[in-house]
Amino acid sequence: MDSRIRQHAETIVDHSVDLQEGDRVVIQVPKEAEDLAVALHELCGERGAIPIWLAHSQRASRAYLRAGGEEYETPDHQQALFEETDAFIIARGGPNVTETSDVPPENNAAYKRAVRPVQEERLSKRWCLTQFPTSGHAQLAGMSTEGYENFVWDAVSLDWEAQREFQAQMVDRLDAADEVRIVAGEETDIRFSIAGNPTLNDYAEKNLPGGEVFTSPVVDSVEGSVYFDVPLYRQGRKIEDVRLTFEDGEVVDHSAESGEDLLTEILNTDDGARRIGEFGVGMNRAIDQVTYNMLFDEKMGDTIHLAVGSAYKDTVGEGNERNESAEHVDMIVDMSEDSRIELDGDIVQQDGTFVFEEE
Template sequence: MDPRIREHAEIIANHSVDLEAGDNVVIDAHPVAEDLVVALHEVIGDRGANPVTTSQRTGKRSQRAYLRASDDEFETPDHELALIENTDVYIAIRASDNVTQSSDVDPETQAAHRQAHQPILEERLGTRWCLTQFPAPANAQLAEMSTEGYENFVWDAVNKDWDEQKAHQANMVDLMDGADEIRIKSGDTTDVTMSIAGNPTLNDHGKHNLPGGEVFTAPIPDSVEGEVLFDMPLYHQGREITDVYLEFEGGEVIEHSAAKNEETLTEVLNTDEGARRLGELGIGMNRDIDQFTYNMLFDEKMGDTVHMAVGRAYDDTIGEDNEGNDSAVHVDMIVDMSEGSVIEIDGEVVQRNGTFRFEDGFEA
């Protein structure tokens, strides 16, 4: 076994989920990630914890078959909920043998299925959880990389000094914490403002998402004004969506479009009332993620980017006296900030053309 896989497993256990003796652990993984699952079982056994492996959220052929055969009427599965209710640690491993496996499943069916599983999502978020990636060949192909090249890319981004990364990102947390308004401007296509007053800024250094590499918070739901062109594509429900354009008024999306698969974007926005509002603003800060790979777990962490998510706001990003946005979806989309762009906090430029105020080369 590649020693980097064992290192990956150790980082998950020791850094991301703080594995303890007696913990009930659920590992949710596609079979293609078996090597990492095996390495995790070794660590879990050494620690005296209790593993169960499932493949409930991995987009396998079985899930596609189930959804295509269903009648769009779903109820929350009590047995799956009961499993998570008795779980201390939840580890989700992204990997695939076909990244477009669910592309021929009706978006309305997928949306209904997600809504029925919302209570399970809520329960998972109450565990010590981690979402990570195994470098499977299908994911390498999507990234237009060789398998070996993609393995190097993934483990360079994952197996790193997370205390050092945390200290680097703390500079941005200090700028955002206590701020009132953020403005994101890029070229002639993106100019959006939002209030974050009273909401904490979190430092993602590989705890819940591995790799980490962003700082993020939640906008005040009704404060978002302006327009955004998300000029980096995303994969959602097995479909590529490109050039997403959103116009906000009073915090709500009032106009939207996409160059490709606009109907999928429309289905996302129609999921529920909260799907037309922003639940997250994130600033990418992981310089080891230096190329776009069609994988949001990595792409949203790239330096020189910001991302915004329509839908659910994470509870930890909501201030004590503030109200968060609620939704069954959380869909991240990315803006390239490397050229002709600025981030302003309360009127002060803190990033220009991808370079932060606290980095060498910043020009005020």
């Protein structure tokens, strides 16, 4: 076994989920990530935790979603398992990243609505989402298999305490601010309130790799237009050049150069899917290229992202409304040129450089 797989597992266990003796652990990884599952089980044995492995299959998911139509029952038996679980470890990876590309978007939206209570239960526990490098994701990223392995393991093995301290400077500024304005190029000028909503510092706990700070806009406060110039991959399909216009917090106009039908289905999932649930700032400069994997792409330095759909509970302050949805879809704006982030009218980042980097 590659020693970096053991190191990856140790980071998950000791840093991300802080595994303790007696913890009941669900390890959900595909068969292609069996080496990671083995390393995690070994560490569970050393720590006195109790693991169970759920082998996720995109082929099986595709078969179910294509056959199931637009009506699904909430899987209560899965929810019961999650209620009895202390920590979740989930790794992506697989041979074919486009496996679910021919699942009708309306089927996928219906399924997401059905499993929403299960996902809420999982998110209430300690959890970590990570990536195991496979040839399918390497091909999507335009890399050799070896090159992608190096990319992933370099990204998950940063000095996370140093990254936390760097990001904390932005957290402090966001927590002290009421209004955010994002300006980029000629098409993005959007503003919203974050008053009363706390900012979280992601330094590889729930996401591995980490490298962002994020909060939630006040639900009805989002105004303006935004052009997402970084493409995204969703449901096995690419969505490019997304443009959204907001009034009173809601998407009132949208378009995409490719994947617009899928974007429309996402926005029609439920009422909350037309509102922003997350505003994040990418601060991990070790991730410096688009790989069409949002776990990495949203952390890229010199970017911001907005997610249509659900807001994380921990990013909504007491007395503020939480946006709720079965969807949560992140979209990215490149902030490296002709751009700025303003907090209460003061520029905190200009063309990718934070003010605290110049102090």
